[in-house]
Amino acid sequence: MNKSDLYALLDRRADDFGEIAGALWDYAEMAFRETKSAALLCDVLEREGFTVERGVAGIPTAFTATYGAGSPHIGILGEYDALSGLAQTAGSAVQDPPTDQPGHGCGHNLLGSGALAAAVAIKEYLADHPGRVTYFGCPAEEGGSGKAFMARDGVFDGLDAALSWHPGARNNIAAGSTLANYQVLYRFHGVASHAGGSPHLGRSALDAVTLMNVGAQFLREHIPTTARLHYAVVDTGGFSPNVVQARAAVLYLMRLPEVTDLPELYERVNDIAKGAALMTGTTVEIEFVKGCSNMLLNTPLMKLMYDNLTATDALTYTADEEALGREIRKTFTADDVFPYAMDIDPLEETETPGTGSTDVGDVSWVCPTAYCYMACKPLDTPGHSWQMTSMSKTQTAYRAMMRAAKTIVGTAVDLYENPALLDDIRADFKKRLDGRTYTCPIPKDVVPRALDDLK
Numbered sequence: 001m002n003k004s005d006l007y008a009l010l011d012r013r014a015d016d017f018g019e020i021a022g023a024l025w026d027y028a029e030m031a032f033r034e035t036k037s038a039a040l041l042c043d044v045l046e047r048e049g050f051t052v053e054r055g056v057a058g059i060p061t062a063f064t065a066t067y068g069a070g071s072p073h074i075g076i077l078g079e080y081d082a083l084s085g086l087a088q089t090a091g092s093a094v095q096d097p098p099t100d101q102p103g104h105g106c107g108h109n110l111l112g113s114g115a116l117a118a119a120v121a122i123k124e125y126l127a128d129h130p131g132r133v134t135y136f137g138c139p140a141e142e143g144g145s146g147k148a149f150m151a152r153d154g155v156f157d158g159l160d161a162a163l164s165w166h167p168g169a170r171n172n173i174a175a176g177s178t179l180a181n182y183q184v185l186y187r188f189h190g191v192a193s194h195a196g197g198s199p200h201l202g203r204s205a206l207d208a209v210t211l212m213n214v215g216a217q218f219l220r221e222h223i224p225t226t227a228r229l230h231y232a233v234v235d236t237g238g239f240s241p242n243v244v245q246a247r248a249a250v251l252y253l254m255r256l257p258e259v260t261d262l263p264e265l266y267e268r269v270n271d272i273a274k275g276a277a278l279m280t281g282t283t284v285e286i287e288f289v290k291g292c293s294n295m296l297l298n299t300p301l302m303k304l305m306y307d308n309l310t311a312t313d314a315l316t317y318t319a320d321e322e323a324l325g326r327e328i329r330k331t332f333t334a335d336d337v338f339p340y341a342m343d344i345d346p347l348e349e350t351e352t353p354g355t356g357s358t359d360v361g362d363v364s365w366v367c368p369t370a371y372c373y374m375a376c377k378p379l380d381t382p383g384h385s386w387q388m389t390s391m392s393k394t395q396t397a398y399r400a401m402m403r404a405a406k407t408i409v410g411t412a413v414d415l416y417e418n419p420a421l422l423d424d425i426r427a428d429f430k431k432r433l434d435g436r437t438y439t440c441p442i443p444k445d446v447v448p449r450a451l452d453d454l455k
């Protein structure tokens, strides 16, 4: 099979992958709880003839599915986790959450199914060509850094390249780095007491959280301007103002452009926590939850993916789809334009890191890695939004998902057909590593934890 045969195969089977994306959307399972989602993907891959290994890296919802033999060995990264509180009626332009449950506000149902479509098409190619493909079932991109745990366990070792995509509002290649991060839980312990009758006998853990957050605000001026600090109070110690709160916990997310700079920021935030404990007569437990690395770009691999993206057909939209896009755009802008990105953005590599993070970064330190964005939602639609959940179960998004699958398939086929392309890709990878090797930012003894375990 050549590329156009594979694209035709993807067109024929588009409804199957749309259905899978729809099922993942319905499951909407959060980080490390993606039991049904992972099972569905594993079952499909097994039926397609892949050798599936479930529960890799000790994570029940992480898996690998491999087909073929020898080299090149190309990895396709799939995600399928949802976000808290973003349930939304599909295809609706009004905020209409049917429940307070999680929703696919980052479109990972599309990501997982589109990557699956790519892996299945590549399998057809490999039926009569040398080479191997592995679909990596990567849980907990949101708040869990599943790939970093998998990388810590060596799951991505030996790959010649890794490819993926992400639903977006534009069509382009991810050509900027991402921020490395640490997520750390600070759990304060105090002494309960009657807040009116005997406050002098109490030691407030909630006060400690408040003072820690104040300390962190003052810290901001004295850390690199590229650093980002965010927090969520995950335990306020209860609902009774007439009780001195004996326990409280705050979850911090610290971000910097270079993973190697994070330990210093981490220690400074730890000092603020310890200071808050000292001020309030409480104690603090510091629990490292997860971390991920910044993305190492790979110029030749990005270019190859860009060439394959530009070779795919532009999408067309029905009048109803255009109307939905315009209505959704009205919820955040008055600027009334054709609602979908029709063009492919030029490939413009930038050394300036973005403002977000992804655990794809960890894979990029293990092997050359590239991914593209495909327009699954109206232009400028914010990420992590009900609007994105709404779009993530529509034919509009499914068509973009299949275009992403074609881009990945085309890139992979080029690498199988012409393994010499990997020489430049490897040289670029080596240059970016600059003598460094991958060190997982997550200490060895830290186990993956679901977000609802962090209370």
Ligand SMILES: [Zn+2]
Pocket: 106, 142, 383, 384
């Ligand atoms: Zn996200």
Ligand SMILES: [Zn+2]
Pocket: 106, 107, 108, 141, 166
């Ligand atoms: Zn995402």
